Amino acid sequence: MTILAPQVSVATVPVPYRVAGCSTESADTATIALEPVGSPLPAFTPGQYAMVYAFGVGDIPLSVCGIDGDRLTHTVRSVGATSRALWALRPGTKVGVRGPFGTAWDLRSASGRDLLVVAGGIGLAPLRPLVHGVLAAPEHYGQLNVLIGARTPGDLLYAEEVRRWGALVTVDRPDAAWTGDVGVVTALLDRAAFDPPRTTAFVCGPEVMIRAAARELAHRGVDPGRIRVSLERTMHCATGHCGHCQLGPLLLCRDGPVVTWTQAQSVLSVREL
């Protein structure tokens, strides 16, 4: 039995971080940049998450949406007490961070292959550092396609950056100024240039969207073992000890959030598993 024995249990006890910046993404969503006050946490890898603690309120899992040295960025949508507190943070405020936790996208295993990134809503956040990774070394990969679905044009995250990526964007509900695609994100697959057998796909978004997209990709010939999806369940401890995030055989805080469609397909097909 191998047991990690860090001096400070950074998996259990938060480490102080300072809010270095925050920007509004949409009405209910903000991106916060965090810098360590003292020693930083071990390095994060795209796809992994941190438990971010708002003082006195609680902590929630937030995927990293940007990694720059010791600086972590997270995009948070205000849906509960803790996310509301984090969403409302101002620069200079201190928070606690635990991590890194969970499985990563594992971009390296897609070396030399076509890449298909499919994101729905706030699901773009954990995929962003993956795209950064590809753009930093395009020579290692084949075709990169980024397909993004957003509820409305105003809900699109990182709009400037997304334009630079050349991503295909579709919205459910256009406004008067929107001249782009309208519809669900899977409809964009027809316009993406990828060779299914040579493709590794990375999918994140609402679970219904993940199910539809992964199923469609598999139908088009992408190997289910090469479709990587990021799943979400309630996480409390992030260390595999509290049991809340179980999804069938998976302990998602440890075995996820990123799993292959091979793993996810059967567990997502059982209601209330």
Add this chain to the structure above:
Amino acid sequence: MNGDGTREVKLGALARVEGEAALHLCVREGEVTEARLKIYEPPRFFEAFLRGRAHTEPPDLTSRVCGICPVAYQLSACRAVEDACQVVVDGQLAALRRLLYCGEWIESQTLHIHLLHAPDFFGVDNVIELARTQRAEVERGLRLKQAGNRIVELLGGRSIHPINVRVGGFHRVPTRDELRPLAERLRWERDAAADLVRWVAGFDFPEAGCDHELLALAEPGTYAIECGTPTAMTAPSAAGLPADTDRALPTRAFDIHDFSDHVVERQVPYSTALHSVLDGRRHLTGSLARYAISGRWLSPVALEAARDAGLGDPRQGTVCRNPFRSIIVRAVEVLYAIDEALRIIEAYEPPSPPAVEVPPRAATGHGATEAPRGLLYHRYTLDARGTVTDASLVPPTAQNQGAIEEDLRRTVRGRLRDGEPTDAELTALCERVIRNHDPCISCSAHFLDLRVR
């Protein structure tokens, strides 16, 4: 001031009393024409819905009449049901009941002293303000109050609506080991209570008296709490004495089974509480009455504290009829209850089983105990299966209403003789007069003797 020279003082909602009440006072040409303690606490119909319940249920159900003195309700109910079923609970079980009751006395009396009554003597609105100048005393009071709660919590499970009391005894009795830490704390608190008596004795008290009969339970050899015989002391005027006389007067006792022949409730239009009278005369229950009836049975430490506080020696026939000084008597009762609790704990042997069987019986039972604010009487009629067919509850505040209104009249009249007070002054004075008797409005709002028709 109205055009006809009538002056009305209306106080919408009385503060620092338990429950909802208002005051209505009319003054005309220096005379008080009307003094009403108007209780508008919504009625809750306990006596009606007790009908049809099992004979084991009154302790838990009637506890909910009052969150301030639930133990009083539970134990009066137990006594009445046990009386109907001809069961006597005695020995260590009775001692534990008294211990539980001591806890409620300590809690409730310190609550009243510090949080409700003392602010009046310092001219502040509440205990938080009081704590700004009397921090140590308030903290001591809260600690004492907590000690009372700890007794109730240990024996009863929780301080409000304890869960461990049952007809026949308890669901579970504590071990000696469980009581030991409590005793350690109470030994400290006994000194604190002696300090408390000294503190309140130093307050500034107006001269006052009360011309009411005093009604309390009496139990030879002890300061009656959880049992005793109703005993009344004559009002001073009947003996040709002034209302503020401190002399003990003749007493008479009557059997608890005859309670409703002596204490009769009647309804007044302005109140959801029923007023009651003792043998047709106004009477007062509570600390002043208990001290008058049972004072000589206080423990030595309590007697000494009472004497040092200027209450005189009850063994020498001295009583206290100044309602403003009731705060001192309450403090003495706190000290006594702590002392008594310690005595019970030291003599404690766990009884087995924790309750005696109380098989139902078709009969009517009566029970009375001394709630912190006065005598609380319960009566139940059971059928052979133990179903309650009739219930009557007579709480102390209902009994005291007449006395409170008379105190209002007397005090306001006296004040008017000293010159014209402002409305604010008059209001504050009336509130103090009411709070002297620690009225518990929740208790008083739902009762009637069924025979009054």
Add this chain to the structure above:
Amino acid sequence: MADGGAPAVIDKAGLDALIAVLLGRGRTVIGPTVRDGAIVLAELSGGDELPYGWGVELEAGRYRLRGRADGAGFAHSAGPQSWKTFLHPPRERQWTAERGADGELAFSEERTPPPAFAFLGVRPCDLRAIEVLDRVLTGGPHADARYRGRRQRAFVVAVECTEPGATCFCVSMGTGPAVGPGYDLALTEVLDHEGHRFLVRAGTEEGEAVLAELPQRPADPATRTAARERVAEAADRMGRTMPPVDLRTLMRDTLEAERWNDATARCLTCGNCTMVCPTCFCTSTEDITDLTGDHAERWRRWESCFDLDFTHLAGGGSVRSSPRSRYRQWLTHKIGTWHDQFGSSGCVGCGRCIVWCPTGIDITEEAHALNAERAAAGQPR
């Protein structure tokens, strides 16, 4: 595991001495004792607190103490608690945080030294349960430091099972009634015409050292034989069995079985089965603050997958909203997906969940029924 040298025999006075020695070594001794009409695990100060002469009568949803004429001290089955209560307590502080006037945060890990427990009377099934908890709480990428601290310091006196209850099925789960590895000392209680005595073996050096301090005699063949026979007889007297199939596969194959509806009709979702289970480890976190708001604490407390809010998603409802899905989660996890997550079954066959379920839902009966339903439906899907 040390081979522990030669087995010895001690009597009741030896057991008293054992408790005294363990107390003398600064340990908090936890063992069985009678309280509230049950044999509970509590702190012991002497051997006279052991439940000599007490046995239990067990059925699904029913537990009754009954006297035993033979005066045995360990002839009772699993009680309402397990050692989890002490190793993985119901409520525990994990860290505290202070916010300074300048807004700086300081976090301090809970560092109160863990108690040095001595567990007296650990039944073989429970010893395996402790091993399961070890894997869950210290075997993954992140070890639970508090648990590990208590666990590493704990001294385990196992007692072999000679009196299984009607709800026991450790033989099915391969966890008893003979003791497996992991003990410091192992006892086997023997009562016959030669008297009331215990065969003792040491499993560790500390166990040997403790044993050496006790009044004892070398184990005689008769005592050894009697001990072996009593344990062997116990194996034949198991009240219940699990179906002799791969339970992990059975659970995977029957996720949509009708039988779940049947069990759920009887399930109160009270969570009692999870709380009494010696391996159920789930917890929830509590964040508390004081009135100033500048002092915060993180606590965790036992939680259960039967709680509707266990799977509450932020901004939504519960994933497992139906009682059916919650009961299914418990059972399929316990004997199915536990293997995937932690490399073993989560069930040790102690029968507590059967006894302490108010409506008497029986894990073995449910497994048999699921197996029968699968068989009736033909091949596994």
Add this chain to the structure above:
Amino acid sequence: MTEGFLSSLPPTLRGWLLGFAHDTAFPGDIRLFEEGSAADRFWLVRTGLIALDVHIPGRGAIVVETIGDGELLGWSWLFEPYQWHLGALTRTAVQAYEFDAPQVRAAMDEDPAAGLALFRAIGDQVIGRRLRSARTRLLDLYGPDTSRAYESGPAR
């Protein structure tokens, strides 16, 4: 049954199709299929109501459409990978003709004329009609912003 899908078919085709049918009935609250599972059967509803739903963790089953008397339940069996896109739950007791999908597909291959006619009928009467109505509903759902109820955020 006089209305619905069957009545839109020419009589010969109707007879041909019903040749593969067998009668079936379900009580209310029975799950006929799950999203993602194999689409190996389909039904023509004679009486009763079926809800098509999507399961969203934490929110339960969200009903997107209902299928009633005379309507065809299921068309995913026509196209690879023959997997249901939605789940189906009976809301009331249901009586229906049930068809074995592989058998019907094989028959469509064997008799291309009948196959094409059936395919056209499904494309027009079922898929096309539902697509049109879904788009109309989108207009309702995504029409002028309906003000969101104030989220007072009660703790529980």
Add this chain to the structure above:
Amino acid sequence: MSTDGGRRPKLAVWKFASCDGCQLTLLDCEDELLGIAEEVEISYFLEASSAAGPVPYDLSLVDGSITTRQDAERVQHIRSVSRRLVTIGACATAGGVQALRNYADVAEFRAVVYAKPEYIATLATSTPISAHVPVDLELRGCPIDRGQLVEVITAFLAGRKPDVPDHSVCFQCKQRGTPCVIVAHGTPCLGPVTHAGCGALCPAYGRGCYGCFGPSNSINFPAFIPLLRRDGMDTLDVVRAFRTFNTAAPEFDAVSREEARR
């Protein structure tokens, strides 16, 4: 909870038909009382103070049920001057023991208790606060638990969700280490259907839970009622067991009516 300009949040405590016990719980927080008073401004609390602060209030605690027309109007006013409204106790949350009137003719009840019933203006039912105005949180119990009250106030101050679990008493009973009284003694106990919060007191004292915290969030009466019968309760006992302090809670009300029809 952010308040304007960093001032102390204002707390108000209101009373309707009740025994006062739940608001007394605030005064029973001896260790915390002065601390609370430092962190929040107790603006309205008649039982404790004769001073009343100006509206609006950041947090209103409401004790008691609605039994008169005036009270039904008063609670509307309270809602309108309160940013957050938390009901405290079984009366405010489920109508309290006085909701037993809901099963009877109130005119008759009134006549039993009062000689001149015409003096008494009261409604035919006792209803919870939530039947009249939106409520942000309902704190259960007859009476409420002191620890839960402090938790609600501190959580309010920290902007945190109060940790007030909705599961059954059994959860707390097991955490407390009490052997189940149903299983070990055959004692009827409402724990499996009752909301946690009391700390599982009654079983710890050897008695069955009597449901003073009302229904939990996951109840299976068809499986539970037979246990009560098995352990010696007859139909009348079962009806009485659910008709106490939370009698008007919908789940308890329904099961007691169903049992009463037997």
